[in-house]
Amino acid sequence: MERSFKITASEGIHARPATLLVSSATPYKADVQLTYNNKSVNLKSIMGVMAQGIPAGAIVTISAEGPDEAELLNKVEEVMVTQGLGEKC
Amino acid sequence: MLEINGVAASNGIALANAYCLVEPELSFEKYEITNIEAELDRLKSAISRTKLELEEIRDSAMLKFGEERAAIFSAHLLILEDPEIISALEAKINEKVNAEFALDEIASMYAQLFESMENEYMKERAADIRDVSKRLLAHLLQIELPDYSRISSEVIIVAEDLTPSITAQLDKQYVKGFVTDIGGKTSHSAILARAMEIPAIVGTKTATKTISHGSPMIIDGLNGKVVVHPTEEIHESYRLLERKQREENELLKKYIELPSMSADGHSVEIAGNIGKPEDVDAVLKNGGEGIGLFRTEFLYMDRDELPSEEEQFNAYKTVLTKMAGRPTVVRTLDIGGDKELPYLKLPAEMNPFLGYRAIRLCLEQTEIFRTQLRALLRASVYGNLKIMFPMIATLDEFRAAKALLLEEKHKLADEEIAVSEQIEIGMMVEIPSAAVIADLFAQEADFLSIGTNDLIQYTLAADRMNERVSYLYQPYHPAVLRLIKMVIDAAHNNGKWVGMCGEMAGDEIAVPILLGLGLDEFSMSSSSILKTRGLLSKLSKEKLAEQVKQILLLKTSSEVEQYVKEVLN
Structure with missing residues (x-):
């Protein structure tokens, strides 16, 4: 299961947005990957997410696999949108 | 006594004993484990x-x-x-x-x-x-890291640098200032000191090597000076200075909530100059009634590529939202001159201040300009946006810039993206040619904003960065004052308002003159807002309007300065 987002946070996915995204995914059991520029990292790893250096305007894909994958993706989407980090596309 | 100089990172004076932060030694050996x-x-x-x-x-x-x-x-x-x-x-x-x-x-x-x-x-x-x-x-x-939250007497922290986790433990009640070996004006410790409103000197290179724990010391955050083991005389003079500053700051606090009004009841607007969205907080904290100059260059600097429309939109939206309906004047990109963008790869010039910069660049590289204009227009629905163009020399330039703005506005309308209908479009008056024909500009611009830093250097033909001609940087030169009067009169004759966003707008000799000339908006760094509001409250605009007629007949900058000082007393 996957969803794509366009990043709208003015500084891209820096420390604060990365913290929010990783915190939103961590409580779930499902494995979750964030793909940007053909490179995938574990969305539960803040170092991995920050190391991607995702700028504003980037398109990222988040794919989850596991028993609670739908809940996880819903939560990630909620955080993306309500915190002004990105919009669904 | 020992004096050390560094980068002045946060204003103020502190007198206390040194607290040297020494991190414990965390050394270990590599070894093979069995279990x-x-x-x-x-x-x-x-x-x-x-x-x-x-x-x-x-x-x-x-x-x-x-x-x-x-x-x-x-x-x-x-x-x-x-x-x-x-x-x-x-x-x-x-x-x-x-x-x-x-x-x-x-x-x-x-x-x-x-x-x-x-x-x-x-x-x-x-x-x-x-x-x-x-x-x-x-x-x-199993080594315990020092717990800096236990500091319980007044100290000045001396450290190589401050890590985020150390600074978060420091208690403002006891920590009176920072001195560090490394860092610059934008380093973590400098930003934190300004947020805590305590003085800081960074980049001293040698502080930790030369200052010992417990030494009595003074830091002067305005001049970037550290004095260790001061003589009694010096200690006393700084103590008095510190007390005077503290008392003045206390007195000025009452002006935060008061309107900017002269003693005889004439209102003006006192606004702040900002460079980044986060600077808005300081403007509001000091009771700024608006933003008279948002220098948008920062969005373009210290990076490898142009900022996207989305990124700019978010920055402008943040500023407008925080300003909650207060007037917010954004200046479009003023790059070139002494402000370079490596990724634009502009050729070096003989006379950068007279060269390819600001609106001149934007009217040629229109894609850069259009992106900024679109971002501004889209953000306009979040507050009271006014847009001004920098370095306008001719009416054609102003018209061309305005036409591009209107084109982008129509495009957005076609895309059904909301844009405010109330945006005022104005310009900076900072080139003498624009000041001289301000009457013509005032017919087409919604407002004029006088940029004195450049206006002075262009009027006297003196590079303000060149120390050998710095004596020519004269804000009170009769030519400068007459040009300012021309601009203010031209705007008012056309029913337009006029502001000023250079250093001069917060200068205590210039403020009475500008009030007398009828300036509507004074925009300055946040730290000058309260002082200027306090000064204004003691001045009579009507009396100054009469005195200004005399001032405009004076022959030199020093005569003007002398005259204003006498009037103020």
Whole structure:
């Protein structure tokens, strides 16, 4: 299961947005990957997410696999949108 | 007595004893382990103790500094529990090495990864990784890190540099200032000192080597000076100065809520100049009634490529939202001259101040300009936006810039994107030619804003960066004053308002003259707002309007200065 987002946070996915995204995914059991520029990292790893250096305007894909994958993706989407980090596309 | 100079990073004077931050030595040997399970348990237990400690620091930072500053520790907690790092650590320990060695290897690898990134911001994240790994290492070695929150007498912190986790433990009640060996005006410790409103000198190179713990010392945050073991005489003079500043600041606080009004009841607007969205906080805190100049260059600087429309939109939206309907004047890109953007690859020029810069560049590289205009127009619905163009020399330039703006506005309308209908379009008057024909500009612009820094240097043909001709940088030169009068009169004759956004707008000799000339908006750095409002409240606009007629007949800058000083007394 996957969803794509366009990043709208003015500084891209820096420390604060990365913290929010990783915190939103961590409580779930499902494995979750964030793909940007053909490179995938574990969305539960803040170092991995920050190391991607995702700028504003980037398109990222988040794919989850596991028993609670739908809940996880819903939560990630909620955080993306309500915190002004990105919009669904 | 010893004097050390550094970079003045936060204003103010502090007198207290030195508190030298010495980090404990965290050294260890690499050794082969026999019981892998036991080593993994040792790591696990150190992680959980570190977690408890970080949670405590985060909660205390939340109480002391608020959520924004505490957020760094939420990030530290995630780094500590990062599943990728933990599995890398476990894999390393499975190779039969001790946990300390494994940690050092993995943390260095990640820190180097971030340090090798091109983006400055990402480079700094390496400090967070080192910070977390140091804390975890201390727990593995069972060495207690000093608890700086226990400082309970007034001190000035002396350190090589301040890590986020140290600064979050410092209590403003006791910490009176910082002195560091490294760093510049935008380093973490400098920003923190300004947020705490305490003086700081950074980049002294030698402070930790030359200042010993407990030494009496003085820091002068205005001049970037540190005095260790001051003589009694010097100590006394700084003590008086510190008290005077504190009393003045107290007195000025009452002006935060008061309107900007002259003694005879004429209102003007006192606004702030900003460079970044976060500067808005200081403007509001000091009671600024608007923003008279948002220099948008910062969005373009210290990076490798042009900012996207979306990025700019978010920055403008933030500023307008925070200003909540107060007038907000945004100046379009003023790059070139002394402000370079390496990625634009502009050729070097003989006379950069007279060359290809600001609106001249924007009217030729229209894609850059259009992107900014679109971002501004889209953000306009979030507040009271006014747009002005820099370095306008001819009416054709103003018309061309305005036409591009209107074109983008129509395009957005076609795309059904909302744009405010109330946006005023104005210009900077900073080139003498524009001042002289201000009457023609005032028929077409909604407002004029006088940029004195450039207007003075162009009027007297003196580069303000060149020390040998700096005597010619004369704000009160009769020619400058007459040009300002022409601009103000031209705007008013056409029913337009006029502001000023150079240093001069907050200058105590210039303010009475400008009030007498009828200036409507005074825009300055946030720290000058209250002082200027206090000064205005003591001046009579009607009386000054009469006195200004005399002032405009004076022959030299020093005659003007003398005259105003006499009037003020």
